[in-house]
Structure formats: C-alpha cells, structure tokens
Amino acid sequence: MKIKTSIISMLAFAILIGIAFPKGDRSSVAGLGDAATGKSFILRAGILYTGDTAPVRDASVVVRDGRIEFIRTGSADLPNDLPVVDRLDSIVAPGFVASETSLSDAFEERFPNPQFGTYITFRTVDPLRRAIDGFSFLERRDALLASGVTSAYLAPGQKRLVNGRGAVIKLAGANPGDRTLREISDLSISIGDAPKNPPSEFEAKVPPSAENPVEPAKPQMPKTRAGAAYAIRESFDFAIANFKLSKDAKTPRTSPPFNPESVALAELLTAKQRIRIRTNSSADARTALQLFADYGLSGAIVGAAESDAFAAQLKESDIAAIVEIPFIAGALPNVNSRAETPQGAARTASNLAAAGVRVAISAADDTQLASWPLLMAAASRGGMSRIDIVRACTSEPAKILGVAERIGTLAAGRDADFVILNGEPGEPTTTVRETWVNGKKVFDRVEIDARRRESKKLEITGGAVVVRAGLIYTMGGDAIQNGAVSILNGKIVAVGHDVPVPRGARVIDAGPNAVVTPGLIDSRSFLGLEGDPTGFVGNVNLQLLAVPMSPDFRAVARSGVTTVLVQGASPMVPGTPIAALKTGGAQNQLIIREVCGIVIPSQGPSPEGYKALIRRGKDYSDKWDKYFVDFDKYKDDVKKGLVDTKKADEKADTKKEEPAKPEESDPVTGTWEGDISGGPLPRKEQITLKLKLKGDAVSGSFSSRSPLARGEIEFEGGKFKDNTITITITRPDIPVPLHIEAKIDRPDHLTGKVDAQMFQFDLEANRTEKAAPSFTVKSKTKKKGGPEMPPADETLEPYRRLLKNDAALVVRAESKLEIEGAIAGVADEFKIQLVILGGGDSYEIAPSMAAKKIGFITGPNLAASRSESGLPLVTELAAAGVPVAIGSESGTGASRFVDFGAYAVSRGVGSETALRALTVDPARLFKIDQRVGSLEPGKDGDLVIWTGMPFRGSSEIRTVIIGGMVVSGGDASGEQK
C-alpha cells in the first residue's frame, strides 16, 4: 500500500475540490425569483449596529445595487442622486444569521420497516447527503424574515453520526444562485443523544443470487455515547486508510468494494475542511474536542450545552461554539438539565463569550427561530452584553459559516442585508419592523398587517405605534413627564410612563425635549367645500365632501390639525349643520360625527328668528320622544299580555270593505288574470288585477311577480270611462309609479299598456270571476299595532341631536345684548349647548358664560384683544373658565395654525391655553370627546409630536399621527408610496 504517496496526492486533491465546488451548480440557475439588481439608496439610521463594533448614532449607510458602498456618521457629504430611506427613529442592525436550522427537508425523513416495502437505506455515516438538496428556494420564508433572520445554515439532519454537508443560504433574494452563499458547507456530525439507536441497515439485493445473497439487516452503532465516539473514529480511520486515487490520478476511490462514503469522508478529512459537531453535554463537548484535536480539524460545536466547562480549550484550539438557547413560549416544558433552561444556555453563551471563544447563538427549533428577538432577550437575561448579543447573531455566525465576506456585518462591500428594530437588541419588547435583503425590503410589518386585515375585511389601520417623549399633554388629565403613548389598530391602548409595546410596533423615541399633544381641532373649517364656501347652504351631507387623500386634507393634516369641524360659511342661512371629520387615518374612521352642531350665522337683536327653528325642531323631537315612550310602553304591555296583538293589528287597518253583490251589468268588477310582456321582461309575467267599480271610480289591487311590484298592491282612485280603465299606482314601497291604461275590447277581456316610467309593457287579461273582490286598502307603512310612528324629517333631525345635548348650537353674537339674548333664549330655555361665535363683548359676561358652560369660538386671530385689561380675549375667557375653541374660518388655512398660535403666544396667550382651545375644549363643546381631543385609552390615536413646547419659538411639528398612521414626519407611510 502506497499510503504516503496517496496522502500527497490527497493534498493535491484537496485543491481540486476547492476548484470543483466554488459557488456550486446552482449559480447557473436563472429564472427562480426576480431580477438580480438590488436598489440604491441612503439609509439614515437612528442607531446603527454594524455587527462587530459599538453602535453608532445618526449614521448614513449608502447602498448601491444592493451592496453597501460606504457608511458615515451624520448626513454630510452624501451622494445626492440617491433617495433617502429615513429610519432615524429606529435601530438598524445586520440581518440575523441563524447558524443551525432544520429548514432542509432532511428533517422530514421517516424510516419504516423495509419489510413493508419501503426501501430507504439508513447509513449512520453518510457524508454524501447535502442539505441544499432539501431546501426549496420557491417557498416563501415570511415568518423567518419577519423575525429578522436573513441568512441560515441548513443542517443535513441530526440523527446520524455523520449527517452530511450543510449549506448556507439567504432567505430572500433574486435567484438561487445569488441566494446560495455556500452550496456545500460544513460536514455535520452528531455525538449527543440524537444519533443513538439508528435503524438497522438493510440492503435489498436485486436480483438476489448466490453471489448476491440476501442478508439480514445489519444493526448499526451507536447505542451509547461511547459507541458514537468509537463509530466516528472507525469510519474516519477506515476512510483515510482505504483512500486512493485511480490511475489517471483524477478520480478518488477506495479499494473494492465501492464505498463513496469513505471517499467523501477521506476527502474532507485530508483537506481539513470545517466540521461541526453537535454536542448535548460537557461529556459530548470533551469528546468533540478530542476528535478535533486527533484529526487536526477546525470548526464548531453546535448545541454546545455545558461547553463553558471547556471554554479555555475551545479558545486555544479556535473551535467556535454555536449555543442553542431555548426560550419559553407557551407551554412550560419539564426541565431535566441545566442546559435545557434558557437561563443555563444563555449563561453558557455568556461565559464562553467572556472567555474569548467565538460564540454564535441560535434557536433550538424552527418555531423559536421565528422569534429571533426573543432569543436575543433570553441571551440578555443570561448576562450577555448587548454588543455581544448582536455579534453572536450576526458577525460571529457569518465567520463560523465562512461567509463573512458577504454578510454578518454592515460595512463597505457587504450585502445590504439589515433589519429595522423598534428597540435595543436584547430588550424583551423589541421586535422587527422591517427586513431588507440585498437592498430590497422583503418584510414590512405594516404592509403585512394591512394585507392580513384586508383579507379579513377589517379596516386598515396604521398598525402599532409607540411614541415616547419628554412631556405628554394628555389634556384629559395631568401632563406626564417622560411618558409614552401606545397605539394599536388606530386606538390608544395606553398612556403612561411605561406602556405595552405591541409586537412589531413602530417605536418613535422623540427624545427628552419632545412634547406630545393630542391632534389639533379646527372648530370652524371650510375644508373640502368646493367653490365659494359662503354659497354653501342648506342641509347637505357634509361628510360626502371629505376627500381625505386630497392634497388639501393632507396639507392640513401635516400641520397637526387632525380634526376639522366643517361647516358652511354663509352669513345668511340659519340652521346649517356642522360635520366633524378627520383629516387622515383609516378610511372608515374618517367621519367622527355627521352632525355635531348647527350654525346660526347671524342673529340680529332678537333670537326669535332661530328660536322658531329650534321650536320646530323641539316639536319634532318631542313627537319622536313620545313615540319611543309609547312604543316602549306598548312593548311592555305586549309582554305583560295586556294587549292582544292581533286585535291591535286589525285596528290598525284603516279601511275594510265588504264585498258587494255582483251586478250583472258591471263590466269591470271581478278578478282579471292575464300577463304583461315586452319592455325589459325576458318572458311573459303573470299578473292578477282585482277590480271594483263604484260609479266611475275603480279601486282594487294589482299583483305580479315581476320586480315592478311584488305581492299584492292595493290602489284607489282609478277611473272607468268609455270602456277604458285608467289606474295610477304611486306608493313608496314600489320602485316606480305604475300607470295602467286598459281597454275592455270585448266582454271579460281587456288589453292595454302598463307604463313604468322608462319601460312600457303590454297588458292582456281575462275576467275569471265576476264577484267583487274583497280587499282592504291598508295604511302605507306596514304597521303592526302599537303607537303610530311620526314622519321622519331629515332637515329636523339635527335638532333632535341638539336638544339631546349631543351637539352644539353655534350662534354668532357680537354685543353683550346679543350674547345675553342668545343665552336666555336658547341655553336657558332649551337647555342646549350654546357656543358663541365672534362675541367681542363676551369678556364682560365671562363668569356667567363659564357658569353655564357656554363656549366661545374665536377666529384664527387668537391675539385679538378687546378687553379693557389689555389681555387677549382668549386668555381672559380661559382664565374665567369659559371653554374656548378656535376656528380657522378657511379651508387649507388651518395648515398655518401653528404660526398663528406662535404669534398668539408671543402676544400673551399661554401655550397651554392655546392647546386647550385646539384640543379638549372644542371636543367637549361639540360632543366629540368620546373619540378625539385628549390622549386617553380607547380614544383615537391622533397625536402631534413637537420638538419642544407647542407654539414656542423654535418648536415645530416633527410628526403627526392620525388613527395610528404616521401622516407626516419620518417615513410617513402615506407619503413614501
């Protein structure tokens, strides 16, 4: 045996292998996935973890064609040809690298008894297996991308001593060639509990013969750890000893018999390729270290439970550790050993890292893999530092897997694979908001949530947002220092110092100087009223005017005004309604109230003019109130059995006619059966006419199955003249009025036409019965006894609201006399919410207004000062306790509210006063405080983030959120698309 020469040639062969398996065959595979080009942009990161260095604040990452060109602190000297992806409110880290996964279908094998006819040979040493074969590039990996994992090592199984070759792939990307980082990677070996008790090796002999006899299945080692260690050594030794090259020095082979497993093993062992050994305990770790040493191998131990006992040796021999940290989610498992507890495993990882061993952390199974941020939190609890955790999830695994030149760190030349986190890595509330691979967004929490909600027919909301700031004006209670607001599905879920962070929530940490206020309310807005707002009169459905995505609404929204009270501007027409609309947010949340108030734009000296209006409204309202009371009583009576419903129903019939005796000479009376045809009807439709003649008046009923009129419809007022019957049926319960004109052309036969506005039908019928039909003409609305319902009147409906104190009456009144008149005539008499518009003299009666909770709306000029004290009117009224609201009296003019506010503050209006007048006060006056005006749980997630105290000099609006959707500032999702 020429072992020595063969070892030399083996070394040569090792080089050959290196050439033979560079990128693999798969790079030739095109057509799976989309175009290979990535995107170019500048990523602005609030905090940037590069993967191997300390975090950098305010960093810019320049990405070109999916690769990082360079990284720089701050925003100076950046290329100006690239779009900016602004994530200054977030934390950016490299995409996580899972260094051990069961994503290859090697884990799905099963081994039934070959006697049942399934021949799958289980070899405990099988280095020919390749994990890449079992990975489907076509499958979407949404769950993993959602947890921030962008690359993964595919394990070729773990139930064998030698499981085969792993692979390193990306979980997203252009095509398989691009996504395959290493097609054939580490050889995977298991010496823990996993490979124990393998099935016997059965080899089917086809066809069996004397030379090829059927043999019983061979039992295979190991049953014990000792057996496992021995079996591995034996296979290694056998491989090396029997390895040789064929004559042409190209093909490696063993001496007969053919044994490709040994060839493959020998190739690996002699080429000193990387090996990974799965260990379950410190005993396994010891055996693994011995194997590495004996065969001069390098690589890593996986699982690595209790391996911190050998930290020094691991460091010395440069063996890395991939520590699997199980974390508890859901059911609590029984705990058998230190290694199985999250704490224990995390401590192992922490100790190893502290000792200078290269450590990667990984999830214990695929379910846990989909919760990577939780894995980091578990590691954090085990004592690992934040930077060590990031390293162990990114740069270290990339090095261990031999793919550090492409992934694992954010540095020049690397792939732009990164995640956007909503908090610091290792924090339990931190989750992934976005995942990018090769400069392309492959996961977006908001987008996925929207798609999911859309498919379930739920309204689309802005997802979850948490805003932290130095000061939070809740306006419903005290201001909160260093607090946070948590919004989920468009509604506020919590306000306080520490709030729940919903999974994947966008966390906006506005900093200690920032101030958060509720969204502002414009109490007198003409937004969306096309043309001259003064020409707008009458009772129009104002909410139909709202076009939230129109530039006008968005301009107003961006300036912090999240609610507008839209109303007509006519100075003359009294009694027009006010609608409360939002300027953005989810579509079906846009209308807060169709009617939240009524405007009386001019009054004159006496309130009598509009009092008549209110009185009419009151009559109307009273009628309905009475009806409801009566109806409730009737229902109660029915329940108690005091009323016989049948009798009551009968009583409700207005008329009942007795059948008259048939007259021989009567040509009309009786039942006519026939059909109508023509028009849009596809075929003839049967109809029945029951007619009764009295003098020349015809009454009766018409019934058909056509959509013209279903069932039997009674009518009166028909005419019979010159042998022609003319009937017109107009009733609310049939779609169009019917006009019937029919001639009795011969006895007992009529022909004619039915006219239904657009269509005409031909009518033909025969009299089948001459007896006068018995029928009743019932009341028009179907009625079942009980009190009679009063008629509905759309124009008076708003007054019902008003009188129920569910809306406000806005009255323009300037002089003291006018104001007092209004108070006496309206507020006192009808006990309704009154809001004075204009009201220059109102300061004179401020205390009495405050006592009666009469509101006050001023125009945009907050600083207007008419009081003798010289203070602005607003300030004085507010000081007296009068609720004040502010109206822009314009359409898009509300977008300059902040400027007016700043001006007013400079003239002596307190910024808190201004804030009240723009938030909680109008909300309460107009009875929309259930939804807007303050930051309290259950209310709409509308808020404004200011860089400082609102309306103060340098302070400006940073971000506006409506219904949980960021409408301006940062990466407003509404704007970027």
Added chain:
Amino acid sequence: MNLPKKLIFVPIFTIASIAAVSRPAIAMQEHVVVKGGRIIPVSGPEIENGTILIENGKIVAVGRTVDTPYDAKIIDATGKVVIPGYVDAHFTRGYDRANESYPFTPYISVADSLDGVSQDFEDALRDGVTTINVIHGNAQPIAGRGMIVRPFGRIVEDMAVVYDGALKMSFIPRQFASHVSQFAELRRVFDELKDYMERLSDRHEDDQEREKTKKEEEKKQAEKDGKKPEVKNDKPVTPKDAREEEDVDRRRRTLVDLTKGRIPVFAAVNAAEVPFALDFARKHGFFERLTLVVGADAWKVADLIAASGRPVVLDPELIHKEKDPVTGKDIETPVAPVFAKKGVRFALTTTRSEYTQRYLNTQAATTVRTGVDRETALKSITQFPAEILGLGDRVGSIEKGRDANVLILSGDPLATTTFVEKVVVEGKLVYERENDERLKRIINVTEKSAKRMSTPDSKPASAPESKPESKPADEHKDDKENKDNKEKKDGDK
C-alpha cells in the same frame, strides 16, 4: 371490426398469436380513402371537404382534389371532422402496477407487464388516442423502460410501435424519503456506475498492457532465439468502449446507455426538483434526451425550463391551486398558458381518477379556455407529444408520408359534445362508435332505465323484478343467522 368481439376471442387467439409474432402486425395491401370531411391536419391549414388517400397504412395524399383509386375502400366523412389520432405521451395504466417497491430498477420493462386486453386501451381507442407511451409511475427514482403502443392488437408485439421506450425516472421524493436522501441515493447510484466503468476500463488497460508486454517478450525471445518472428494477421483490436460495454452486466446496461445519451428519459419533477433534475441530466449525459413530466406547480420555474429547451408533459391538473400564506386566499394559476407563452413544447395527458381530466380533447379545450391558442392546444395532444416521443415523422399530423392514424369526429375536437365516431389506425378502420358493443350496452341500459323511470306504468313491469331481488336478501339473512348459530355453537365448544 368491433371491439368487444375481439376481446371475447382474445383467450382463444392468444396462443395462436404468439406463434405468429414474426408476422407483420398490421399489413394491408389496399387503398383506403377518407372522404368529404373537414380535415384538421394540425401541421397545416384546415381543408374543407378534403380527401385523404391511404396506401398500405401510410398517407400518400391529402387535399381537396385527390383521385380515388378504383379499388379503394371508402370511409365517408361527409359533414364530419377529420383529425390525426391523439397521442398520449405519459400513460401510467394498462398494466398491473405502476411501480416496484425497490427504488432502482432500470433493468425492468413495461413490455413485460403490458396487458393488451386492459380496459384502459379499449377506453383509449374509444377516446381517439392512437399512440400511447405506456410508462412506469413516479414512485421510484429510477423505474424502468416504457413502451410506445397502439391501443389495438392482441399481444404486446402487435401493439408495439416502439418496443424499448423511454426510461422513467422520478426526482420527486418517494414516500418517507426527503430530497436530501433521494438525491444522495441518486448520486450514489451514478457514482457507483462511474466507479464500475472505470474499474472495467482499468482492467482492460491492464489486459491490453499485459498482452502487449507478452507480445514484446515473445518477440524478444524470438529474436534471442534467432528465429524469424512469425508474421501473424492480428485480429482487429476491439475498440476500448465496445469491449467494456460487452462486459457490462445486465443490471447496469440501461444506465450505461442512459449516460451515453442513447435512450430517452422521462423524469417526474415538481417545481422544487427542476433545477436539480436539469443539472443532474447535464452531468450524466442524458440532458438532450430528457423530457420533464412536471407537477402542477412547475409553472413557477417555467423560465428555467424554457431556457433549458426541454419539452414537458403537463400534469393532468391544468389549473394549479395554492393558498396565499399571508391572507389565506386561494390563488389559481392556469398552467398551460404559462408554458405556451414561454415557447415550451408541451404535451397534455390524462388521468382516470378525475372525470374532468379524462379525455385529451377536453384537456386541450381547458387550455384554450385558460388562454392557449387553438392551434397550440391541438398540437399539444397530437404533434407535440409525437415529437416528444421521437415519432414526429410518423404520427401526430395528417401529412403525406405519415402513418394513417386518423379520427373521424362528430364535430369540432374542442367541443365537449363531440364524439369519436371512427378510428383509423395505420389505414385500418379499428373502431366504429355505431358498433361499439360496450357503449351500446351502457347507453341502452341508461336509456332503458330512463324510460322505466319516466313511464308511469312501469311499476307492474318492475314488480316481478323486485321480487327475486328481495329473495337473495332473505337468503343472506338466513346465512347470517346460520353463521351466528354456527358461531354460537363454536362458542359452546
């Protein structure tokens, strides 16, 4: 000739037929003319009121003005549609079982399991399929060799069009296996073959060297002895390859042929296995002979397949269904238009298990409904499968020189109400709907029962029939009682 009669006589004729294997299967010295129909030749424009002249089973003329020889047997197709016989490129019926349980059996052949009297072939003929590639199923990585047959004939040799057909492979993991184990096994099989061939080659080299040395030694010895070397006429040296192959054992021969690209291969794949299958075929020398038998999801890798230029046999399920992972909504993708758009040559095939996927013409109609043009759809059940089977110059179109496999249809081939009225295989009229005994029986039965159900006075007629029906039930009851008693007795023992 009518079919059922033939079937009845099969047992009697079988022995005689085996004796007559060497006789040409269908050889007629006669002229046949198909006259008056609308001819859809598939390979060219339609011919209204055209005539096909057939001589000795081959088409010799097609056109509007073709003279009818005096001795021609005339098949009148006036008012009918004439189309080439359909070709089914992947037919896993007509035998006892589709697959062995042992995964690698390249040495077996469908020819040994073909069942000529199978109802599957009778049905095929009735449905107008005149060329059938009978092949193994998808349950083995390497199954065996298929066979191309006509659904007509008593024994395998009569039916055979091509005796040794394509080798069937499957890259789809079989039951209990994974891609990882299945692909590793495949590699192992081909590595073993390579190793075997190399050892064989080494041995031959050794032999040759030994011979050479021996000769030289003899020469030297002769010179030493002073003798004049004998001038022998050396036998021509057998080429190295040929000698190796002579020595290849029976079990490996098919695989050697495979790696030398000598035999066609049909490989079953789903989308996930396509890249591996193409690479593997390239590496092992059968890429040029590869046809992919694709699963319904293979449209996802249509680009890759189109780039490879390999033809495909589509899954009978022509509309692929899956669920959106995020929203859970059903997504349906018609498969055929995807391949048609990319210019991939595809053949349609059928399955017995789904009624809607049972006929080639309705399959073609389905592709038209989902966006394939009519011409391509018709080719995908005639010309394309013929080309895929390597029989493009023999079947699949009505042209001069082609085998006279012709269907006479009652109407347009893509209409669901159309029936195959007559089938001509290689010039011989082998099926007539009006003489289809089985069909008659089925239709008569249906008609009768329909009649019985509709006529009100059928009750007295059916009453006596119901009596004997009730009797066996009683008997059965008795049996059961007896059995119960017996069991009781047994229990007593």
